[in-house]
Amino acid sequence: MKIKKNFAVLLLMLVAFSANVMTAQQMPPIPMDEAVRVGKLDNGLTYYIRHNDYPEHLVNFYIAQRVGSMQEEDNQRGLAHFLEHMAFNGSEHFKGNGIIDYVRTLGVAFGADLNAGTSFNYTVYHVNNVPSTRQSALDSCLLILKDWSHGLLLEDEEIDKERGVIHQEWRTRPYQKRMLENMLPAMYPDSKHGQRMIIGLMDIIDNFPYQDLRDYYHKWYRPDNQALIIVGDVDVDYTEAKIREMFKDISVDPNSPKVVPFEVPDNEHGIFFVNTDKELTVNYITTYFKHDAIDNELKSNVNYLIVGYMNEMLSSMLSARFNEKAQEPDCPFIAAICSDDDYLIANTKDAFTIQCYPKDAKTEDALQAVLTEVKRAKQFGFTATEFARAQEEYMSELEARYNERDHIDNSTLGMACVNNFLENEPIMSIQTEYELMNQIVPNIPFEYINQGLQQLLNQYVGETDRNLVVISNEADRDNAKISTPESLKAAYERAVSANVEAYVDNVKQEPLMAKLPVKGKITGEVENAKLGYKELTLSNGAHVMLKKTDYKQDEIIMLAIRRGGKSLYGKEDLANLKMMDQFNSMKKLGGFTKNELSKALAGKQVYASYVIDHYTNGVIAQSTVKDMETMFQLTNLMFTDLGKDEQAFNKVMTQQAEQLANQASNLDAIYQDTIANTLSDHNWRFRALKPEDMQQVNYDRLMQIAQESTANAADYTFIIIGSFDEQAVRDNIEQYIASLPAKKGKKSDWANISSYPAGHVTNRFAAKMETPMSKVSVVWFDDKTPYSFENNIKANILGNVLAKVLTQKIREDEGATYTLMAQGLSSNNGDKPLTMVEVDCPLKPEFTEKALSIINGEMVNACTSIDPGTIKDIKENLIKNFTANAKVNQYWVNILMHKCLFDLDIHNGWEEIINAQTSETISAFARQLLNGGNKVEIVMTPQD
Numbered sequence: 001m002k003i004k005k006n007f008a009v010l011l012l013m014l015v016a017f018s019a020n021v022m023t024a025q026q027m028p029p030i031p032m033d034e035a036v037r038v039g040k041l042d043n044g045l046t047y048y049i050r051h052n053d054y055p056e057h058l059v060n061f062y063i064a065q066r067v068g069s070m071q072e073e074d075n076q077r078g079l080a081h082f083l084e085h086m087a088f089n090g091s092e093h094f095k096g097n098g099i100i101d102y103v104r105t106l107g108v109a110f111g112a113d114l115n116a117g118t119s120f121n122y123t124v125y126h127v128n129n130v131p132s133t134r135q136s137a138l139d140s141c142l143l144i145l146k147d148w149s150h151g152l153l154l155e156d157e158e159i160d161k162e163r164g165v166i167h168q169e170w171r172t173r174p175y176q177k178r179m180l181e182n183m184l185p186a187m188y189p190d191s192k193h194g195q196r197m198i199i200g201l202m203d204i205i206d207n208f209p210y211q212d213l214r215d216y217y218h219k220w221y222r223p224d225n226q227a228l229i230i231v232g233d234v235d236v237d238y239t240e241a242k243i244r245e246m247f248k249d250i251s252v253d254p255n256s257p258k259v260v261p262f263e264v265p266d267n268e269h270g271i272f273f274v275n276t277d278k279e280l281t282v283n284y285i286t287t288y289f290k291h292d293a294i295d296n297e298l299k300s301n302v303n304y305l306i307v308g309y310m311n312e313m314l315s316s317m318l319s320a321r322f323n324e325k326a327q328e329p330d331c332p333f334i335a336a337i338c339s340d341d342d343y344l345i346a347n348t349k350d351a352f353t354i355q356c357y358p359k360d361a362k363t364e365d366a367l368q369a370v371l372t373e374v375k376r377a378k379q380f381g382f383t384a385t386e387f388a389r390a391q392e393e394y395m396s397e398l399e400a401r402y403n404e405r406d407h408i409d410n411s412t413l414g415m416a417c418v419n420n421f422l423e424n425e426p427i428m429s430i431q432t433e434y435e436l437m438n439q440i441v442p443n444i445p446f447e448y449i450n451q452g453l454q455q456l457l458n459q460y461v462g463e464t465d466r467n468l469v470v471i472s473n474e475a476d477r478d479n480a481k482i483s484t485p486e487s488l489k490a491a492y493e494r495a496v497s498a499n500v501e502a503y504v505d506n507v508k509q510e511p512l513m514a515k516l517p518v519k520g521k522i523t524g525e526v527e528n529a530k531l532g533y534k535e536l537t538l539s540n541g542a543h544v545m546l547k548k549t550d551y552k553q554d555e556i557i558m559l560a561i562r563r564g565g566k567s568l569y570g571k572e573d574l575a576n577l578k579m580m581d582q583f584n585s586m587k588k589l590g591g592f593t594k595n596e597l598s599k600a601l602a603g604k605q606v607y608a609s610y611v612i613d614h615y616t617n618g619v620i621a622q623s624t625v626k627d628m629e630t631m632f633q634l635t636n637l638m639f640t641d642l643g644k645d646e647q648a649f650n651k652v653m654t655q656q657a658e659q660l661a662n663q664a665s666n667l668d669a670i671y672q673d674t675i676a677n678t679l680s681d682h683n684w685r686f687r688a689l690k691p692e693d694m695q696q697v698n699y700d701r702l703m704q705i706a707q708e709s710t711a712n713a714a715d716y717t718f719i720i721i722g723s724f725d726e727q728a729v730r731d732n733i734e735q736y737i738a739s740l741p742a743k744k745g746k747k748s749d750w751a752n753i754s755s756y757p758a759g760h761v762t763n764r765f766a767a768k769m770e771t772p773m774s775k776v777s778v779v780w781f782d783d784k785t786p787y788s789f790e791n792n793i794k795a796n797i798l799g800n801v802l803a804k805v806l807t808q809k810i811r812e813d814e815g816a817t818y819t820l821m822a823q824g825l826s827s828n829n830g831d832k833p834l835t836m837v838e839v840d841c842p843l844k845p846e847f848t849e850k851a852l853s854i855i856n857g858e859m860v861n862a863c864t865s866i867d868p869g870t871i872k873d874i875k876e877n878l879i880k881n882f883t884a885n886a887k888v889n890q891y892w893v894n895i896l897m898h899k900c901l902f903d904l905d906i907h908n909g910w911e912e913i914i915n916a917q918t919s920e921t922i923s924a925f926a927r928q929l930l931n932g933g934n935k936v937e938i939v940m941t942p943q944d
């Protein structure tokens with residue numbers, strides 16, 4: 001689209017008076033992406049169809065409903081979500097669990113690819129990643145959408161079975177949902193939003209009359225509230241004709257009620273609310289400045305893009321200031337970020353929102369500090385250098401997306417259509433967005449935009465506490481200092497009356513590397529045809545595995561890796577080794593602090609991180625083609641110029657101490673730590689960090705570990721994968737990798753540090769919890785059989801078999817659990833292999849022992865007989881996933897890493913190995929695992 005001549009002038013006026021941007025009607029409409037076919041049937045059903053070939057030969061199907069829990073009556077609270085569950089429990093063409101069983105035969109897994117979500121205003125169902133090989137399968141997926149739209153059976157017996165599942169979902173809901181439930185009435189005092197938590201009321205879930213659910217379904221699930229979205233490898237004309245034929249006969253009663261938006265009233269005075277929970281791990285304060293949402297009709301206009309751009313600039317610059325402030329040692333908050341968004345769950349109200357993580361017991365000071373920054377920006381605006389960075393960042397992200405325009409996946413494109421239907425968000429091609437923004441952004445002088453942004457911020461954040469909402473979420477541990485609404489209000493008032501000075505932007509005006517290193521050479525080269533890479537030897541002894549791909553247009557990944565890791569250090573470094581996981585947040589690189597570096601890298605799409613695990617360490621980095629040299633420089637500095645940043649270190653330590661203090665009441669953390677301890681036979685390396693360990697942390701020692709682990713480049717292999725230019729990458733390798741310091745001699749290796757318990761070990765314990773539930777884990781393992789790709793596949797299949805039968809028995813038949821997880825894998829822990837199959841399941845407490853006996857019984861059953869149909873479906877799914885993964889750069893990082901660390905090819909032959917599996921091979925594998933005699937059982941029950 002070409003912008004007209006007077007456009008730029010108009011634009012400047014709009015930006016300078018941004019408060020009026022959305023009322024100005026002169027701007028052109030946003031052109032809709034031509035690749036999307038949109039249509040509507042006479043009965044009101046909307047459809048979107050789009051052909052797309054990324055990933056290849058797969059199709060996504062969605063049905064979006066413009067209704068959610070907000071449409072429930074008082075006697076139906078929880079039924080919008082209940083209905084979503086019932087969509088998988090019997091419909092006209094798919095009786096019982098027929099939908100789940102049918103899509104399994106296509107290699108589509110329930111949960112991952114077949115699923116649904118209910119929100120306050122919407123409900124969206126999907127069947128994703130359906131192979132396009134057979135048209136009849138695609139037609140059947142349309143039939144599933146049709147059944148969802150209007151063919152659910154909602155039978156008495158199936159409803160009764162699902163009550164328990166949903167009750168379990170409520171029981172095992174994370175504390176975040178409990179806290180949400182608690183704060184909604186405070187946030188929405190005079191609107192229905194406060195009373196429509198999605199999970200609903202358990203009294204209703206357990207007892208509602210069948211008809212209440214059917215009423216909701218028939219009243220709201222109608223073609224005029226629904227859209228079908230089909231994206232992927234489809235014939236658009238055929239699909240459109242098919243939809244028209246299949247859905248045309250569904251009629252709508254002309255007297256049906258309309259879906260009306262629920263308004264959120266303004267609050268005349270500030271709302272201050274303290275939300276406490278015993279299991280909260282990190283305290284945070286959310287401050288909302290409510291304002292009117294943009295009308296859906298206005299979103300199709302270019303104005304909307306400009307407002308979006310300005311909001312992004314505002315949030316990005318203010319968040320950067322928060323981030324810089326947080327580095328100061330006496331700053332009362334650890335981090336803060338802002339954005340303009342929906343007022344949490346309302347689609348009729350927006351809010352400029354600031355989320356802030358206070359340091360321990362500094363809630364009020366933290367709130368005051370972030371609000372003072374807001375006042376500073378309101379009063380003085382931003383600086384030209386801040387804006388230049390924010391703009392560069394925006395443009396470089398846009399360009400990176402534009403460069404990948406042929407690799408936009410079905411999910412991204414599908415969700416754009418869903419959002420168009422539900423929220424009238426524009427469906428714009430990346431080409432259009434790129435061209436438009438390239439005409440708009442560089443044409444706005446800084447003075448104009450700064451004035452506009454200041455006005456925008458003043459419009460969001462008024463002079464009084466009208467429409468202000470502050471929610472402080474605080475962990476209610478013993479002796480914790482909890483704030484009060486009054487103390488929060490006082491903090492707000494202190495910020496309002498604070499004297500502020502203009503922000504000064506300190507930028508380190510130095511190049512990343514002052515002097516380039518002396519170039520080394522590529523001294524040897526061999527090709528590995530089987531895995532399609534070249535192995536280069538460098539003059540300093542380092543190795544490079546180079547694999548050029550076209551899976552992405554503009555993506556390069558580099559992993560520098562060596563054997564070693566934490567295994568090289570002993571128990572005296574316990575605390576230091578744990579803290580090494582956060583080394584990236586506490587270092588200087590090339591003399592730059594984290595904040596200086598982020599300013600220096602503004603507008604570049606690149607990162608590099610130091611990584612260390614038990615057996616390996618190195619650097620992982622990624623960039624676009626344009627920023628490849630910066631990626632090499634950052635990686636080089638990681639080997640040559642790591643330095644101390646005391647401020648950053650202290651910040652990490654404060655943060656860590658607080659997290660550990662809260663962890664004592666966090667059930668997930670307690671449970672995970674128990675599993676790790678039991679499974680490692682109480683090996684100190686695998687236990688969680690404790691508050692008392694913190695005194696042992698030594699910053700000098702952390703630096704020493706990092707520096708000695710990167711001292712010798714000859715230990716390392718640099719895996720480089722992506723869409724690089726061959727000559728450019730070789731130049732960079734010689735300049736930045738072959739030049740790294742190295743020593744002659746033996747390469748580094750790992751030590752064997754793993755340990756496992758022998759025989760059967762049971763660990764039962766009781767824990768205090770807010771909502772009583774129990775949890776069991778059963779792990780069968782074998783540490784004698786060597787690691788192989790084949791064992792890994794067998795373990796994986798066995799895990800999937802158990803997941804299927806146990807979900808049927810414990811969830812579907814008994815309603816005793818909501819999520820049951822079963823998985824199997826084989827791995828190499830250094831030179832100590834481990835093959836295992838694990839079942840984890842949160843439960844209704846009274847069902848604990850029965851569940852254990854079912855889990856153990858099904859493992860015994862798997863040793864003698866497994867349904868061949870189940871094996872066939874699982875293989876179908878594995879083959880589909882491998883086929884797609886083989887065209888992803890990250891997959892190849894893993895393949896080449898196995899090659900360089902273990903000299904194993906875990907790619908070639910995968911299809912034959914999967915195809916060779918049968919009920920017999922998996923039963924034999926189960927017998928071997930069971931007869932090995934190693935098993936761990938963890939049982940957690942509620943404490944009275």
Ligand SMILES: [Zn+2]
Pocket residue numbers: 081085169
């Ligand atoms: Zn659910």
